[in-house]
Amino acid sequence: xxxxxxxxxxxxxxxxxSDVKQGKVPHAMMFCGPEGNGGLALAxxxxxxxxxxxxxxxxxxxxxxxxxxxxxxxxxxxxxHCTNCLMAEKLQHPDLxxxxxxxxxxxxxxxxxxxxxEEWRDLLLSSxxxxxxxxxxxxxxxxQQLQIFVEESDAISRKLSLKSSQGGYKVCIIWLPEKMxxxxxxxLLKLLEEPPTQTVFVLVSEHPDQVLQTxxxxxxxxxLPPLSQTEIETALVQQYSVLPALAKxxxxxSTGNMTKALREITSNSDNSLYFDLFVSLMRLSYARKxxxxxxxxxxxxxxxxxxQKALLTYCQHMIRENFIxxxxxxxxxxxxxxxxxxxxxxxxxxxxxxxxxxxxxxSLAQRDIEQNVNAKIVFFDFALKMIVLIKNR
Numbered sequence: 437x438x439x440x441x442x443x444x445x446x447x448x449x450x451x452x453x454s455d456v457k458q459g460k461v462p463h464a465m466m467f468c469g470p471e472g473n474g475g476l477a478l479a480x481x482x483x484x485x486x487x488x489x490x491x492x493x494x495x496x497x498x499x500x501x502x503x504x505x506x507x508x509x510x511x512x513x514x515x516x517h518c519t520n521c522l523m524a525e526k527l528q529h530p531d532l533x534x535x536x537x538x539x540x541x542x543x544x545x546x547x548x549x550x551x552x553x554e555e556w557r558d559l560l561l562s563s564x565x566x567x568x569x570x571x572x573x574x575x576x577x578x579x580q581q582l583q584i585f586v587e588e589s590d591a592i593s594r595k596l597s598l599k600s601s602q603g604g605y606k607v608c609i610i611w612l613p614e615k616m617x618x619x620x621x622x623x624l625l626k627l628l629e630e631p632p633t634q635t636v637f638v639l640v641s642e643h644p645d646q647v648l649q650t651x652x653x654x655x656x657x658x659x660l661p662p663l664s665q666t667e668i669e670t671a672l673v674q675q676y677s678v679l680p681a682l683a684k685x686x687x688x689x690s691t692g693n694m695t696k697a698l699r700e701i702t703s704n705s706d707n708s709l710y711f712d713l714f715v716s717l718m719r720l721s722y723a724r725k726x727x728x729x730x731x732x733x734x735x736x737x738x739x740x741x742x743x744q745k746a747l748l749t750y751c752q753h754m755i756r757e758n759f760i761x762x763x764x765x766x767x768x769x770x771x772x773x774x775x776x777x778x779x780x781x782x783x784x785x786x787x788x789x790x791x792x793x794x795x796x797x798x799s800l801a802q803r804d805i806e807q808n809v810n811a812k813i814v815f816f817d818f819a820l821k822m823i824v825l826i827k828n829r
Contacts, residue, residue: 437480437525437564443675443694444667445478445660452482461486462656464628466613466639466647469660472693475640476611477564478660483524483532483607486636490518520602527557530601533608535592537568537582537615538575546587567695568612568642572742584616589623596627596635606635613639614646621648628654662692672697689770706743707772710750715778721822722785733816744811748802752795758783759791790825797821 439449448467455461467475523529536556540547549556552575559566559574566574572582592608600606613621628637628651639655641647669687671694672678678686678701690697700707713736720729736744757771761783771779786794797818804814 437477437484439481439485441564442474442478442481443565443671444663445474448478448658448660451658453485456486461636463631463635464637464639464655466641466644466652466655466657467660468641468644468657470662470693471567471642472565472690472695472697473660473662474565474694475642475660476560476566476609479609479611479638479640480524480527480560480564482638483529483609483636484521486605486607487520487524487529487531487602488518489520489602489604520604527560531604531606533592533595533606534611535584535588535608536571536611537584539577539580539582540585547585548587548591549584550591563698565694565698567699569699569742569746570695578740582615584610584613584620586617586619586623588616589620589627592624593627596632600634604634606632608635608637610637610639613641613651614643616647616651618648621651625650625654663694664692668692668694668697672701676701689772691770706746707750710747711754711775711778713747714751714754717819717822718782718785718826721819721826724823726820726823729819730816733812733819736815737811741805741808741811744805744815745802748798748805752798755786755791755794755798758786762787785826794822794825797825 439453442449467479469475520529524532527534534553534556535549536552538547538549538552541551555574555576556571559570563570568582572578575582596606596608610616616624631637637655639647639651644652644657665687668690669680669683672683672686673680676698682701686697686700690700713732717729717732720732736747739747754775757769757775758779760768761771761776761779769776769779801814801818805811
């Protein structure tokens with residue numbers, strides 16, 4: 437994976453290349469930003485750039501913090517044909533290591549990321565802009581909560597203690613460090629602060645505020661902004677062969693999230709289900725059909741925890757979009773065609789008197805689902821509250 441294959445983030449690419457050229461590569465950095473900004477893909481491209489033996493070698497020596505380049509230079513390209521590049525392209529370089537959230541395959545026995553490395557490589561190679569939901573499915577997690585367990589810290593320490601196989605850098609990419617168990621994070625502190633020679637940690641976080649402060653303080657944090665609508669639109673047309681008109685629509689509704697854009701062109705089945713469930717609940721609440729609302733909550737309880745969380749996130753999206761719809765500023769709305777058609781009739785029911793209350797109840801329901809509260813009770817309770825809230829016009 438090369439810098440040329442990464443969508444946008446030109447300023448950060450220039451900075452990383454400049455740091456390598458000047459021999460000022462931070463030994464621990466954290467790419468921070470929301471899902472779909474390409475942080476993981478950029479981390480892999482940077483790792484390949486570091487490992488490539490076909491370019492001019494970087495000066496010796498590393499510092500904790502690299503300086504921001506004053507001027508932008510043309511992007512350097514890795515050679516793509518040296519042994520290091522060929523191995524890195526397949527994510528099989530012996531000096532490239534990964535840590536990512538997993539679940540315990542065998543009850544009561546330690547699990548480490550190497551147990552899932554084949555699934556990880558297959559998904560990352562086919563979908564470099566994949567997200568947490570895609571990894572959940574590919575790893576076979578179903579309803580299990582993913583985590584980077586304490587055993588992973590020992591595995592990382594053991595790998596990085598070995599001499600570099602190719603005589604250059606060793607790179608460890610940690611995806612979603614916010615999912616790291618506290619004990620694992622604490623055991624990595626010393627290694628992050630004083631890693632072996634020419635060892636680089638790249639952490640990729642979507643919620644850096646949830647990462648331990650002691651971890652954040654030992655990394656150089658680099659913000660990756662959401663992608664622009666033009667960047668996503670161009671990528672959809674050029675890299676994924678999406679028709680220009682459809683690409684423009686998807687790019688607008690994805691709000692800077694390339695992962696979300698790709699989900700729209702690969703599968704709309706879940707979104708269609710969430711839309712139908714949302715519309716059904718709103719109509720039942722307005723009509724005060726309590727018996728049917730109870731049946732609705734039982735149906736949702738069968739979805740599984742991750743899809744229940746996704747449904748609640750979708751409901752928050754629809755409430756927000758319908759509230760904004762009332763201001764008649766179409767450029768501020770991010771809805772699909774069928775969602776917009778529903779908003780024509782539904783938007784007047786979402787206003788200043790109830791929007792905050794509805795969003796708060798959705799947030800509380802999401803918290804309860806994450807804490808494994810009985811889903812039937814959570815969703816039926818929310819449904820009953822909607823009877824009062826939706827009438828508050």
